[in-house]
Amino acid sequence: MKRIKVGNLDVWTAGGDDREGGGDGPAIVLCHGFGAPGNDLVPLWREIEAGRSTRWFFPEAPLAVDLGFGTTGRAWWPIDMMRLQEAIQAGRRDELANTMPDGLLEARAALETTLQELEAHHKLDRSRTLIGGFSQGAMVTTEIALHAGDNPYAGLVIFSGTLLCRDRWTEAAKNSAKTIHALQTHGRRDPLLPFSLAEELRDILKGAGAELEFVAHNGGHELPGSALEGLGRFARGRLGT
DSSP states (O other), X not given: OEEEEETTEEEEEEEETTSEEESSOOXXXXXXXXXXXXXXXXXXXXXXXSOTTOEEEEEOOSEEEEEETTEEEEESSOOXXXXXXXXXXXXXXXXXXXXXXXXXXXXXXXXXXXXXXXXHHSOOOGGGEEEEEETHHHHHHHHHHHTOTTSXXXXXXXXXXXXXXXXXXXXXXXXXXXXXXXXXXXETTOSSSOHHHHHHHHHHHHHTTOEEEXXXXXXXXXXXXXXXXXXHHHHHXXXXX
8 A cells, every 4th residue: 555646636545466556457446525534445445345456546635624623634625514514404405405515626627637647647447447435525526427428437436425516416417327337325314414315316316327226324424334345246346356
């Protein structure tokens, strides 16, 4: 395992021929959530049975955020957590689903540049690559997958993501969903991102023609064993490992 600069993002690499992301095997790119350290998801490469040749890439979000008490985390774009919690507690779920977050397009551009650099210099092949992430990382990769055009990724992994910019994503799904193969997991007791919005995102994607496996669990905003097992199964199926 090592940490390298790819485009403007730091990326943790693992697996593959040298256990540091080397070789030309299939790939999984996973993006962490808001406020997490940049290496938050890195241990998953040892926990998930996705095939020995599979390479893992874990980009660090571009922004540093103050979490209080002298600690910092990373973010793909800023989130006002107090406002988010107030909206959810007040039942204003549409406020979240209809919003185009400030910074989403910039995050998408930064991550797309990194993905292009991985293709150019690290033998990444979209047809053999899963992209996805947890929470905010799932949101930015959903945005990318919906706008991948005629060069789709092998699969999309949505761990505890949500529906954003409803009209934009619904329209994009009409043009791209038939090329999307997705694994989506969500906790029924998620206190941050409502389960109902995960269901609506699922329905938009499937309704537009995506092949999507939805794994609900009884936990909260988390990655339980069922989600990790689901990713291993999904990866082996989509990547042929």
